[in-house]
Amino acid sequence: MTTNATRNEPPIDKTSDTQYPIEDLLRQRWSPLAFNDQPVEPEKLCSVLEAARWAASSFNEQPWSFIIATKDNQAEFDRLLSCLAEGNQEWAKNAPVLMISVAKLYFERNGVENRHAFHDVGAAEANLAIQATALGLFIHQMAGFDVPKVRELYSIGEGYEPVAAIALGYLGDPQTLSERLLQRELAPKAQALRRICVFRHVEPTLTTRQEPLNTQQRERKLPMVATQPQRNQILGNDKLMSDRVVLITGASRGIGAATAKLLARHGAAVGVNYYGSEEAAGQVVEAITSEGGQALAVKADVRDPQQVDAMVQQVAEAFGPIDTLVINANAGFPIAPFIEYRWEDFEAKLVGELKGAFFPCKAVVPSMIEHKRGCIIAVSSSVSRSPSQGFSAHSTAKSGLNAFIKSLALELGPHGIRANVVAPGLVLTDATAQVPQEDKDASAQMVPLKRNGLPEDIAGAILLLASEEARFISGAYLPVSGGLQML
Known part of the structure; x- marks a missing residue:
């Protein structure tokens, strides 16, 4: 017996009654709310994505990507579902496939902004919709989703910009919907006729198509979630750190790693300092060099002046004199109320934090003075000005770091050396991995931009202060907290 999920004629017929003749597939397409939980066959899923791939696009750039989750991997499906507006989650949870389309906003060939990107993504989704209809599938596209959460x-x-959410699957029984959604589902399909304006005929430009997927590629298991889009490649005069040599302490993970990659992408040669995470530091260097950048992993305990001197010498021998220092290495500390704090722990945090700034500065400043050029940026914390329960050692240490950088800005300014502080709020890194999710969610709700920070957010602020665009900024305290801390 043929089921509703597989028969050619759906249980609800919403074939459009068009004013002019159009292809049947276009007339049959509509956006249901009721989906059957029958899985979409991998071959069919590949076919609809293949149809999207063959959409026309400006200069054949194909500026679209799709984040895909199926119920074969329930955790990934639930993660993507959580990004949808609550009203869409109510029905989309029954679809076997969810997607997010993402637009690439620049041309790969020259790095110029692609103002046609959203048009082209729409064309790809239209292809996807028609191919789905041809295969007996249905899609429902949604604007209601949390873009910052997807990011x-x-x-x-x-x-890159998330564009639309998509539910894909076989048509389900509308009686499974709530009364409110059932009324929407059973309502006649209607489309107001818009005026069609034809300005002039334009001859098409032929472009070279990519080769279609071969058999081996078609049979490859489809990933549950698409790979992360490549970041924008910075070309030519758009690079803000050309011919600069940067040393970043604590650069194997989190904010340090994101900063190393971003500054390298902008033309800097980067010394990637690490203390215990040799493998992670190597991965950062590999990521930079694979894109044509210059980077060197250098081990040193920044609290030890001899190790710091050796590190600075190693970077200088590889790339030349260091003109930019990013102080990011963070001394660990217990989170506890003051009445439970031991002086030994408090002292270790305070002294370790300041040693980690003092010795690297001592090592690089003489060369900066000699070349009459230098930039020092310290990564502090918003708790240095807005204390938090259990963070007395951290807030005190970071407050001391702020004062130290101000003193450097005053004393070194006559030598052409700038010194500034960036102060992140809650950032999703290894250092905050143990913070309960409910605390992260509560923090995000207090932030005007309604999300937690990412390492790349802090890296962007560091890039700004390190570049010549900030040549008259020194002694500044820059909060990077989504508006939570306003000065």
């Missing part, structure tokens, strides 16, 4: 969960960086 955060799937690490979507600048130069």
